[in-house]
Amino acid sequence: MFPEQDAYRPLADRMRPAQLEDYAGQEHLLSLGKPLRQAIENDRLHSMLFWGPPGTGKTTLARLIANYCGAEFVTLSAVLAGVKDIREAVAAAKQRRQMHGQSSILFVDEVHRFNKSQQDAFLPHIEDGTIFFIGATTENPSFALNNALLSRVRTYILNSLDEAAIEKIIMHALEASEGLGDENLEISPEAINLLVQSADGDARRCLNWLEIASDLVQKDQGVIHEAMIQNVAQESLRRFDKGGDAFYEQISALHKSVRGSKPDAALYWFCRMMDGGCDPLYIARRLVRMASEDIGNADPRALEVSMNAWQAYERLGSPEGDLIIAHAIVYLAVAPKSNAVYMAYKAAMNDVKQSGAQHDVPIHLRNAPTQLMKEIGYGKQYRYAHDEPYAYAAGETYFPESMGEKAYYEPVGRGLEKKILKKLEWLRRLDRS
Numbered sequence: 001m002f003p004e005q006d007a008y009r010p011l012a013d014r015m016r017p018a019q020l021e022d023y024a025g026q027e028h029l030l031s032l033g034k035p036l037r038q039a040i041e042n043d044r045l046h047s048m049l050f051w052g053p054p055g056t057g058k059t060t061l062a063r064l065i066a067n068y069c070g071a072e073f074v075t076l077s078a079v080l081a082g083v084k085d086i087r088e089a090v091a092a093a094k095q096r097r098q099m100h101g102q103s104s105i106l107f108v109d110e111v112h113r114f115n116k117s118q119q120d121a122f123l124p125h126i127e128d129g130t131i132f133f134i135g136a137t138t139e140n141p142s143f144a145l146n147n148a149l150l151s152r153v154r155t156y157i158l159n160s161l162d163e164a165a166i167e168k169i170i171m172h173a174l175e176a177s178e179g180l181g182d183e184n185l186e187i188s189p190e191a192i193n194l195l196v197q198s199a200d201g202d203a204r205r206c207l208n209w210l211e212i213a214s215d216l217v218q219k220d221q222g223v224i225h226e227a228m229i230q231n232v233a234q235e236s237l238r239r240f241d242k243g244g245d246a247f248y249e250q251i252s253a254l255h256k257s258v259r260g261s262k263p264d265a266a267l268y269w270f271c272r273m274m275d276g277g278c279d280p281l282y283i284a285r286r287l288v289r290m291a292s293e294d295i296g297n298a299d300p301r302a303l304e305v306s307m308n309a310w311q312a313y314e315r316l317g318s319p320e321g322d323l324i325i326a327h328a329i330v331y332l333a334v335a336p337k338s339n340a341v342y343m344a345y346k347a348a349m350n351d352v353k354q355s356g357a358q359h360d361v362p363i364h365l366r367n368a369p370t371q372l373m374k375e376i377g378y379g380k381q382y383r384y385a386h387d388e389p390y391a392y393a394a395g396e397t398y399f400p401e402s403m404g405e406k407a408y409y410e411p412v413g414r415g416l417e418k419k420i421l422k423k424l425e426w427l428r429r430l431d432r433s
Contacts, residue, residue: 011211012204014178015169016060022172023064024203025057025165026158036156043069045103047126047133049111049150051141052158055202058136061158062107071103071132072096078113086121093131104131111135112144119146126152140248160201167196169203173210180214183222190226198233209233250276251286254329258287259294263333270329280318280325284310287328298338298415305331336415344408351406359400394430 017023020030020040029036039046045065050058059075066073074089093104106122108114125131133153141150161169170192173179187195191213199206213228250273257266273283288310291302309328313321368378383393399405411417411424 010208011173011179012207015173015176015207016063018064018067020064020068023057023060024169025161026061028159029156030061040065040068045069045071045105045132047131047153049135049137049141049145049153049155050158051137051139051155053160053201054138055199055204055206056158056160057203058158059107059109062105062134062136065134066105066107069103069105071105073105073107075107075109078108078110078118081108083118083121086118090125090130093125097130106131106133108133108135110137112137112139112141116146119149123148123152161199161203162201163196166199166201166203166206167192169206170195170210173207180210183214183217185214185217185222185224187224188226191224191229194226194229194233198229250278251283254283255286255290255294258290258329258333259337261333261337263330266329266333267326270326274322280313280322281310284313284325284328287325287332290332293342294337294339295332295335295415296338296341296417297420298336298340298412298417300416302332302335336417338412338414338417340409340411340417344410347408348406351403355403359402362397362399362401365398390430392427392430394427394433 020037023030028034031037038044050061052058063073065071072093074093076085076089089106093106096102096104108122111119122131122133126133135145135149135153137144141155170187174185174187175181195206195209195213198209209229209232210224212232213224216228216231217224250269254266254269254273257263257269270283274280284306287306288303291306295302305328309324312324315321316324363377364380364382366373366378368374368380373379383396385391385393388394397405409424411421413421
């Protein structure tokens with residue numbers, strides 16, 4: 001029987017392994033000979049970041065590293081802590097190193113929730129060795145963390161646990177004395193299979209459900225059946241991590257379905273995200289981007305429809321506003337597609353970044369608000385388009401002379417851009433005449 005003080009600890013916490021050999025999954029990081037495994041076994045501490053879905057063992061691995069390296073394990077939650085807490089933890093680590101020569105691992109769970117100033121607070125103490133920083137995040141660190149912090153840590157990607165790893169965790173929890181071993185429980189093959197599938201690679205979720213199911217077992221039977229797992233998991237059989245990769249994967253699927261003119265698939269992914277708890281306003285904002293990036297001038301109304309859906313949802317909320325966002329999604333999916341403006345913008349930005357400020361504004365395009373500017377030629381020979389035939393100054397150049405003419409925007413032959421294309425072709429013929 002586990003100690004009395006552990007009676008109130010969740011099964012998932014009691015089952016944290018104490019040895020690397022007992023750690024389930026992440027073989028790509030912890031198999032014999034892998035760099036992280038060697039660093040742990042050889043006591044070569046370094047600051048690092050663990051990126052992966054919930055329940056993949058980020059906290060457990062950080063604790064194991066502290067145990068192997070004899071370091072003090074200090075943990076902060078980015079949900080609750082602030083700069084003051086960071087300073088106190090760093091001060092304690094500094095004192096620990098000076099008085100006892102002991103290293104400190106500062107583990108920050110959900111580090112992506114810290115803002116820039118909070119993340120910056122770690123930098124000098126990582127650099128001078130006061131702390132070894134280990135952060136855990138479910139979000140893509142390229143977007144969620146400062147470059148300054150990322151450059152000072154080594155990022156390790158933790159994968160969702162495969163079925164074999166989840167099953168190993170289940171059986172160990174049923175057999176170990178610190179787990180459910182003293183209850184002499186059995187579990188049916190069907191229950192194991194459903195628990196493995198429902199856990200969706202999340203060990204914490206799996207153990208939480210197993211613990212609840214164990215409380216439902218009739219003491220005279222001692223068998224966990226499939227129906228018990230079904231009862232426990234019926235409200236949570238799908239994972240939608242609002243801050244993790246599933247979020248970005250599903251919004252990507254929605255965006256690509258709209259771009260691919262598949263309204264049914266777009267509606268499916270929208271409903272998946274809504275069912276999982278996504279903020280509808282996030283989707284509304286993304287629709288505005290889709291309207292510009294993938295439809296553009298082929299149907300300028302798409303941007304108007306998207307903006308109207310956003311504003312309507314802000315006024316109505318759910319559930320009334322959900323339908324309006326669905327309305328916009330279907331409109332965007334069936335609208336004619338063009339990325340011509342998006343590609344033109346990227347090409348123009350690329351030219352600007354490569355050439356910087358080396359090209360001057362042509363003299364004839366400069367304003368001349370003072371007499372001196374007029375005397376030195378500012379605005380001279382500028383042709384006012386409204387005074388020209390067709391309100392178009394044929395042959396006039398508006399690019400820097402050192403660049404020459406550029407053609408970034410190339411309309412496609414779909415939707416309104418078909419007319420825009422004809423107009424530009426006509427204007428270009430005027431330029432050549």
